[in-house]
Amino acid sequence: MSKGVLLVNLGSPDSTDPKDVKKYLGEFLMDERVIDVPLWARTLLVKGIILNTRPKQSAKAYAKIWWDEGSPLIVLSERLQKKVQEKSNIPVALAMRYGSMTLKKGLQELVDKGVTEVKTLPLYPQFAMATTETIDVKVDELVAAHFPQLKITRTPAFYHRKDYIKVLAESIGEKLKGLDYDHLLFSYHGVPERHIRKSDITNGNCKMNGKCCFKKGSEQHEFCYRHQCEITTVNVAKYLGLKNGTYSTSFQSRLGFDPWLQPYTDRTIERMGKAGVKKMAIATPAFVSDCLETLEEIAMEGEEIFHEVGGKEFTTIPCLNDRDEFAQLIANWIEEWQVVNIDTAIA
Template identity: 85%
Template sequence: MKGVLLVNLGSPDSTKPKDVKKYLDEFLMDPRVIDVPRWARILLVRGIILNTRPKQSAKAYQKIWWEEGSPLIVLSERLKNKVQDNVTIPVALAMRYGSMTLKKGIQELVDQGVTEIKTIPLYPQFAMATTETIDVKVDELVTEFFPQVTITRTPAFYNKPGYVEVLSKSIGESLKGLDYDHILFSYHGVPERHIRKSDITNGNCKMNGKCCFKMGSPQHEFCYRHQCEITTVNVAKKLGLERGTYSTTFQSRLGFDPWLQPYTDRTIERMGKAGTKKLVVVTPAFVSDCLETLEEIAMEGQEIFHEVGGEEFTTIPCLNDRDDFAELLSKWIDEWRIVDIKTAIA
């Protein structure tokens, strides 16, 4: 029997510093998030970051927390419920970090008789710190606890026509009747070394932004930067945006190593100082609105923009639990579900 596991990032159980600290410890101690030797990761995370960051992050979470709980969790659950209503096989939801564990999600499906699971990471673009860490953790759990289960992975869907259509439609609806000077497509940042580590061609990636646009290169299957850039290009083309009215940036850097550039916060500041008065920001690396979109962009980004002379700052919601997005995921699930049936008939 087949089943589907939707997977998102995760969230603290509450806005209390102790819950935030527990969540950050699991998240930042992941070797695919902070990819340094374990001793160095322990020193950095448990010796430095967790002594200061939890209180700061707790205050940020308090700004965006909903009555029902974490926005990311609530929105993910709504999406899961809509998908389940559209398909005939079991659908479960899990988080890579936090109390809604991958193990619990797999167990929920196994308890319903599922032996073949399609994992769908809710990340349009592949990254070592998102999709890859989910794949690795799922493999570990299956080997240790669920040897009877087989896993089918879902590739990055950043360039699939259905996704581009739904994303473009959601952005277009928000732009309708809106007067703006520029649109920033802001993606979550990653260290440049993550891009190099994911380069299956062993050095073909030049990290100069040019190879991102040379179509057909094999490393693009796992190149986060390429997939972000092409997401912007595809949506801009779909919406008929003029060159110069939009650009791609990266947010949420940590530490002192070089991360993907240009940085979102510095770009917002620069554009405001340069005379941009009406700025729109969309965050296509996130399927669900979360701390990074609701606080870092919608609050901190707006504050930066207004401080340097900007006037109107608009953030466009993520896909969240849009009906057309739920229908798209359901379509992909149905296509996977009927493969064996078609094979049997043939």
């Protein structure tokens, strides 16, 4: 059986033209695992309200961070894929969950190279209904409809792997080295609280009070985004030897009026600035590639908030992007998968 790997990231509009942004947002926000309300309500909200107001605003935001080569997320993902391919002896393709670089195109690329078994590798360290799960579901639909000959192997969330924490922590530590800062904020993409409850395989054990996030051995942690974010912070802080009180976790990018995971990043930045924090550093470990949420929402809007309330120095820490160490890590995982398959076949 010929093997191949499909790296998957979120996606991006094709350009900063409001028409392209509208098309992208429409596909993204109409996903039932992103805005998980009944179809009639989602259609009314997205097509009746959001797509009539937000595309122009979002297009301006994208224009602020757009590179000459295109969308930073796409460019960085392509660079990463190229490096991983150079370190791997099987085909490695790249696709996006939304936008023109579709999952179907990515799977077809591998099939055209003779691949019959695909390992999907979502570029999300933590599991979430609106990220990893929607990729899994879409891949299943595509395989059933177009690629019935393909065998799919999934990659579990890797937030807690020691090799990943080492690469992530050292990338953050590299930026912090010699930096005079008062507080390090770990900002993760937020999700509605109901997403956490829907992903709770224990049917109600999650109390949304933060305590169960740190309870060892809970089976719900396999699919609990909040737990996985909190533990990412804990493990990185431990690796770097950070002192308690010098770092914390928050959640950004909320949408709508329903309660999302707290504390909110923008309010945390404001609160800390008002409390006298003068020098803040901020990392975004839910993202492996710098994108609109890191380059505009954090590095621009976040810094503006911080300065408005008296903060002086605001340092944003780059995502892993196409770091050689990250590319090698993914290549190592690919090799592990091949070895396990070989051992299983021999056994």
